[in-house]
Amino acid sequence: MLEYAETDPALPGNHFHRVEDQLRTELLLRQYELLRHADRTILLLIAGIDGVGKGSTINQLNEWLDPRHIHTLAFDRPTPEERRRPPMWRYWNALPPKGHIGLIFGSWYSPLLLDAYQDRLSASRLAREAQTIRRFEDMLIAENVLVVKFWYHMSRHAQQARCQQMLADPDTAWRVSEADLRVVRHYDDIRHGAVRVLQATQNANAPWHVIPSADPHHRIVATARLLRDALVNPLPPKPSLPAPQPHPDQLSALDYRQTITKADYEAQLPHWQGRLSRAVRRPSFAKRSLVLVFEGDDAAGKGGTIRRIAHALDVRQYHIMPVSAPNDVERSHPYLWRFWRNVPPRGRIGIFDRSWYGRVLIERVEQLTSPSDWERAYTEIKDFEHEWVAHGAILLKFWLAITQREQLKRFHAREKSPFKSFKLTPDDWRNRELNPQYRAAASEMLERTHTESAPWHVIATDDKRLARVTVLRTIAEALEGRLGEG
Amino acid sequence: MLEYAETDPALPGNHFHRVEDQLRTELLLRQYELLRHADRTILLLIAGIDGVGKGSTINQLNEWLDPRHIHTLAFDRPTPEERRRPPMWRYWNALPPKGHIGLIFGSWYSPLLLDAYQDRLSASRLAREAQTIRRFEDMLIAENVLVVKFWYHMSRHAQQARCQQMLADPDTAWRVSEADLRVVRHYDDIRHGAVRVLQATQNANAPWHVIPSADPHHRIVATARLLRDALVNPLPPKPSLPAPQPHPDQLSALDYRQTITKADYEAQLPHWQGRLSRAVRRPSFAKRSLVLVFEGDDAAGKGGTIRRIAHALDVRQYHIMPVSAPNDVERSHPYLWRFWRNVPPRGRIGIFDRSWYGRVLIERVEQLTSPSDWERAYTEIKDFEHEWVAHGAILLKFWLAITQREQLKRFHAREKSPFKSFKLTPDDWRNRELNPQYRAAASEMLERTHTESAPWHVIATDDKRLARVTVLRTIAEALEGRLGEG
The missing domain is CATH 3.40.50.300 (P-loop containing nucleotide triphosphate hydrolases)
Structure with missing residues (x-):
């Protein structure tokens, strides 16, 4: 040539x-x-x-x-x-x-x-x-x-x-x-x-x-x-769409009735916070990083769970990225751009309050992105996550799930609270009506992007306290398992 | 306390x-x-x-x-x-x-x-x-x-x-x-x-x-x-303005008639490019950086001069920042923000095609910024430059000056060129009419921001070739003088 x-x-x-x-x-x-x-x-x-x-x-x-x-x-x-x-x-x-x-x-x-x-x-x-x-x-x-x-x-x-x-x-x-x-x-x-x-x-x-x-x-x-x-030259043609496949509904199969007593919670929460805190201080963590992804239903308790994790960490070591609609500069780049720039380097912890999965959730359900564009995202996201994991990241993804009944209860409680009513927007009620579509998109996502190196953990959160302890335990155990003794 | x-x-x-x-x-x-x-x-x-x-x-x-x-x-x-x-x-x-x-x-x-x-x-x-x-x-x-x-x-x-x-x-x-x-x-x-x-x-x-x-x-x-x-709380009040001072017009006093022969130019240009190239390859440059600021009249040859400098440098070592109106993200930060982020680190070269001096030039003349805001910029800019110089930067500022007659000639030549006419905008003609105001702003700026550690070099550019050689020689000699033999 x-x-x-x-x-x-x-x-x-x-x-x-x-x-x-x-x-x-x-x-x-x-x-x-x-x-x-x-x-x-x-x-x-x-x-x-x-x-x-x-x-x-x-x-x-x-x-x-x-x-x-x-x-x-x-x-x-x-x-x-x-x-x-x-x-x-x-x-x-x-x-x-x-x-x-x-x-x-x-x-x-x-x-x-x-x-x-x-x-x-x-x-x-x-x-x-x-x-x-x-x-x-x-x-x-x-x-x-x-x-x-x-x-x-x-x-x-x-x-x-x-x-x-x-x-x-x-x-x-x-x-x-x-x-x-x-x-x-x-x-x-x-x-x-x-x-x-x-x-x-x-x-x-x-x-x-x-x-x-x-x-x-x-x-x-x-x-x-x-x-x-x-x-x-004209822009390259979009790839054609594969035939739609049925996906099992993991979310309905979940047991939402498990609970924890307040006394158990108050004993277990600091226990797992301590284990997490000690794990990320191990010398071997300097060559790894921790990436936590939180997705899930509105009012399922993402914010509260994230704060319990942050509480166990040194503020210099972690960064929380709250994800909402992209700004103009972000919109003029590929959708993964803002996430690539914000995944933490070695030795650090990145917590994503919503994430790149918006591409196959809200963007899909609200038809903000064409089917051929969100369809290819499953593969692109796996490639993206793989590059970070191959470089040493420990990547854990959490889907926080709540029953419709419990969600309604929390929405009503928010309405009544003077400082929580701000968090409840008309969008939340609208998303609730779109629940079947969101649930279908979530089920497909959970199935197609669950990998051994970047697994999804689906957590029932009708009992908030149990959910927090479960998430903290999952993170601490995953770290302890992968970091070894060093 | x-x-x-x-x-x-x-x-x-x-x-x-x-x-x-x-x-x-x-x-x-x-x-x-x-x-x-x-x-x-x-x-x-x-x-x-x-x-x-x-x-x-x-x-x-x-x-x-x-x-x-x-x-x-x-x-x-x-x-x-x-x-x-x-x-x-x-x-x-x-x-x-x-x-x-x-x-x-x-x-x-x-x-x-x-x-x-x-x-x-x-x-x-x-x-x-x-x-x-x-x-x-x-x-x-x-x-x-x-x-x-x-x-x-x-x-x-x-x-x-x-x-x-x-x-x-x-x-x-x-x-x-x-x-x-x-x-x-x-x-x-x-x-x-x-x-x-x-x-x-x-x-x-x-x-x-x-x-x-x-x-x-x-x-x-x-x-x-x-x-x-x-x-x-209300925003803090703006500081009051000092009484206006007269400033000597350095630009009229300049000798615009000096020239260089084409043969001399063709011998001297590569000579000074070589000296510059060797200077920035000295080991001692790893602890310094070079910051070049270009301001001046329209059509005075900033672009052509910068390209002759770049030609002497390794593309991995320098970065040219062309400065125009700030974008939305830049506008929502202090005016120096975008420059702080773009000044080169140790071992590198930053070339500014227009610069932070826009604050006291275009923003002042076009009344885009209030007098109390551009007035304080003289001090702020000196502080900013001082921090970089104290950290090892070699900072040289060039004002490229042209006579009105020669500028008009170049404008007409641009109009006739199929690929240069794009560079000539209605703004250029307008700026020409505002020349007295620009000249007054430039004179005040040259006087008030000329410091020993970050000096202005005012260069007559009616003979483009002589101007290029002069700029290259100034840079090479400044580097050689400050880097020593190492």
């Missing part, structure tokens, strides 16, 4: 000057359209062997386009903060909003390429990581974040000549880096590694474009033309 | 239950008003000796208020990322928007208090740091970020009894931390240190409130009442 680029094609100067004006005008016009419609983000991956002008391309794109709406995102080795999260975190964190263009230098391909160059990449690992990347890119694309992957390339001879020419002049010698010279010495190994990675990560929705780079005019014109197309 | 708290006053249980309902109702009502008006941010500093229930207070405030609009911001020792910026950076970074309440645990007082406890805080350092903190808090308050400082306190006897009681029961013993026990052992030293810091940092606009904390009811009621007041 690199053969054509290695013929080092050039664009005659007069031809370049003929097309330059039109291309720049078109690009700018379309960039402003992108900004106005704000229906997509464009990510350009600027990859390729070293010493072929990737930095100059970035500079030139910033000149040809309006740089105020371009984000140049250059990633080097991960910082300590970045290492406390999964590798993809830094890309999520930096993702530009819709209407903007991101130029990514040092993308998610960099670690893979480096290992491939040094012949440390087994075929099975390459296949596995290519699969992860494909799912990540497909998800971005489904969320209208278009991924355009450029591989800048030239022949060994041209790369060598370019370095030598620059080294000969003291005013340009500083442009030649260690990495450029490594390419001169190990061109074949690097080329071979690159071909393996590019072939394994071809993706019809996000293909690699190989850009011949020996001639700067050819390089920028080829880049600009592909960017122009990305700016106007 | 701690004597009353050390009498450990208590609120009788029946009195508490009488006031609780009304207080919670009032707080919630006013929190929703705050959210609706969104005219201020409330920052509650939760400070005090250890083991007096600060964590419980935070928990309780999250219960009494709507936690979706409360940000619990708990700071521990600085992370490596935080240490790459000045100490205040992490508070800026986390500042909640208007309409929201921030609970700060581990505030900017923590390092000072720790040193005071251990008798490592000289009177002169305390006076100096108190002054810095006062200016910081005054600036926040002028930007409608109200700072309410709570000191939770109880007698030695009560603190000791509380610890012993908890230690006696295995279910509560885990609540007693090392820090709590240190207070028991060193109560007098800690008390003495706290009094020194509190007295030195009293501020009429942000006074310390000492909250007796031996009785939990007393503690939460006192906290809630002060918070209620902060939610409704």
Whole structure:
């Protein structure tokens, strides 16, 4: 796939000057359209062997386009903060909003390429990581974040000549880096590694474009033309929907009648709070993190349960994220963006009062999201959770369930309380009427997103106290089991 | 100032239950008003000796208020990322928007208090740091970020009894931390240190409130009442304006006729790019950072100059921030917020294409900001720049100046270019008409914000090439001078 680029094609100067004006005008016009419609983000991956002008391309794109709406995102080795999260975190964190263009230098391909160059990449690992990347890119694309992957390339001879020419002049010698010279010495190994990675990560929705780079005019014109197309091509079609499946109703099967005495509660609550508190102070927790997700019926006691957990923790160690409708900035990013940014790093505890599951609950029931969009969320959410668990997170998900009768009682009690009536909104009554739809969505979600590494715990909460003790015990035991003695 | 708290006053249980309902109702009502008006941010500093229930207070405030609009911001020792910026950076970074309440645990007082406890805080350092903190808090308050400082306190006897009681029961013993026990052992030293810091940092606009904390009811009621007041008190009055002063017109005095030959330019540009490139690769640069600010007339060549600088740098090392009107999120924070978040950490280079000086240029001339607000900006900006310079930043500010005649020529050339005409907006023509006002604002700014540690360089740009070489030479020489040989 690199053969054509290695013929080092050039664009005659007069031809370049003929097309330059039109291309720049078109690009700018379309960039402003992108900004106005704000229906997509464009990510350009600027990859390729070293010493072929990737930095100059970035500079030139910033000149040809309006740089105020371009984000140049250059990633080097991960910082300590970045290492406390999964590798993809830094890309999520930096993702530009819709209407903007991101130029990514040092993308998610960099670690893979480096290992491939040094012949440390087994075929099975390459296949596995290519699969992860494909799912990540497909998800971005489904969320209208278009991924355009450029591989800048030239022949060994041209790369060598370019370095030598620059080294000969003291005013340009500083442009030649260690990495450029490594390419001169190990061109074949690097080329071979690159071909393996590019072939394994071809993706019809996000293909690699190989850009011949020996001639700067050819390089920028080829880049600009592909960017122009990305700016106007129709958005990729939505995947088709699978046939609906019946899902068992776990929530009706639950035993809501169990209770605990007040005396037992007052003994057990501090006991499990103590166990939790001691568990997260173990030295081995520094390499793990704890992610608690709370979903469930209105008035099932999420807030009160979360406060009992927080009470056992040092305020410097945990963060509670209350989740409601996304704000404008969040809405101009993929729905998982705000959660990626808020999952806690190693050594910390994140408590989600509602969560990313809103996608397949409220957004589904209230028809805020199309069926093809929430349908793919089951898989996307499992991928997302898997990345954090693989990085050391202990992820526990709680569904707090309440009977309709008990919920009504609590709504009435709230109405009567001067400071709780604020918490009862017309939406709560409306959601109550939509209970069958919510229950069906919850049942499907509980079944399709229950995994061994990120299990759902369904808790009956008609007895609030029993529910609190049960949640605390579940968390403490899970931590003790997974942290070991350390 | 701690004597009353050390009498450990208590609120009788029946009195508490009488006031609780009304207080919670009032707080919630006013929190929703705050959210609706969104005219201020409330920052509650939760400070005090250890083991007096600060964590419980935070928990309780999250219960009494709507936690979706409360940000619990708990700071521990600085992370490596935080240490790459000045100490205040992490508070800026986390500042909640208007309409929201921030609970700060581990505030900017923590390092000072720790040193005071251990008798490592000289009177002169305390006076100096108190002054810095006062200016910081005054600036926040002028930007409608109200700072309410709570000191939770109880007698030695009560603190000791509380610890012993908890230690006696295995279910509560885990609540007693090392820090709590240190207070028991060193109560007098800690008390003495706290009094020194509190007295030195009293501020009429942000006074310390000492909250007796031996009785939990007393503690939460006192906290809630002060918070209620902060939610409704009128915003602090704006400072009065100093009498206007004449400022010399540096821009007319500039020599705009100097030129450079094309041959000289083509020799000198790569020479200074090389010097710059080598300077930022010196090992000693890892402890410094480079901040470049570009302001100036329209069409004076800021973009072209910045691209020549970027061309000398590794794309992973620099970041260009193009500054235009703030977005909604930025507008709901103090004007310096977006800049604090974007100044580069140690080892990096930040290039500002327009900057925080918009406050005293466009915002002043276009009357987007009241005179008392832009007037105080001269001092605030110097404080801001000083903090970064004191932390190792090399900060250079460039004003690119052009004659009216040359500007008109460039405007006409832009009109004719198919891809440059986009850059010429009706605003550019309007700004040209406002040139006398802009020039007066610029002259005052250049005089009042030129400091030894963050100097202005005023550059004539009628000859674009000469201007580029001059800017590059200035940067390279400044770096070489300050980095030394290392």
